[in-house]
Amino acid sequence: MNENYVNIAGFVGTDVEARTVGEGATVATFRVASTPRRWSSKEREWIDGETNWYTVNAWRMLGRNCCDSLRKGDPITLYGKLSVQVWRDDAGNERSTLVVDAACIGHDLNRGRSTFERVMPEEVDTNSLAASNASLGVGGPQVSSDGTTIDDLVDREEADGVIAQAS
Known part of the structure; x- marks a missing residue:
């Protein structure tokens, strides 16, 4: 079975929203904007490409940590499984959304500093x-x-x- 995994560098474009699904699993959902840039030797400047938007789902501990760590506008890098959700809007037009089920997410340290705080799972007997x-x-x-x-x-x-x- 073929699955598409992607690495994305971009910016958190919405507030991180958490919800509980199933038997208490936490999923955090937010949008990420990624705009490619290239150097134009003709123009002698950087030129922005078309912005790509992704919906990111982060499950369980990763989701809880995203809620505590990420804010709208933060530069991040993420790795996860890419899929396309196709749906119809109210007018009956077919739309599609790029969705990434995240495996790893972190602040992009090319754009600033961050600190790390280890979070231990709840004590287990x-x-x-x-x-x-x-x-x-x-x-x-x-x-x-x-x-x-x-x-x-x-x-x-x-x-x-x-x-x-x-x-």
Whole structure:
């Protein structure tokens, strides 16, 4: 299966909005503008190209950290899986939106300074986690320290089309 991964340098174009989906997963969504520039030897100046707009979805811890760290206008770099969503507007016209499911996001340090603050996941009682996993039996779903089960991951991959259904 072919998937398109992209690296994008641009600016946060909207406020970061967070919402909770499914069983408590956080997703942060915002728009990023990226304008290519090239040097024109004829004009002897930099010329801006057409601005590309992307909708970015950042899940779970990455989403929570985006809400705490990013502001409209911040220069960022991001890496993630690119897809195109096609939809119809109120007038019936077909529209498309470029969507990036982010894997990594950071401030663009070519444009300024940033500081890093490590955020530790909430404290996990490993004894109760081990007991919970043992109670599910061999071959049963196993729970990670963030509360995600392997079944949750498989369900998400099936929804994303990563795992093909056997017929």
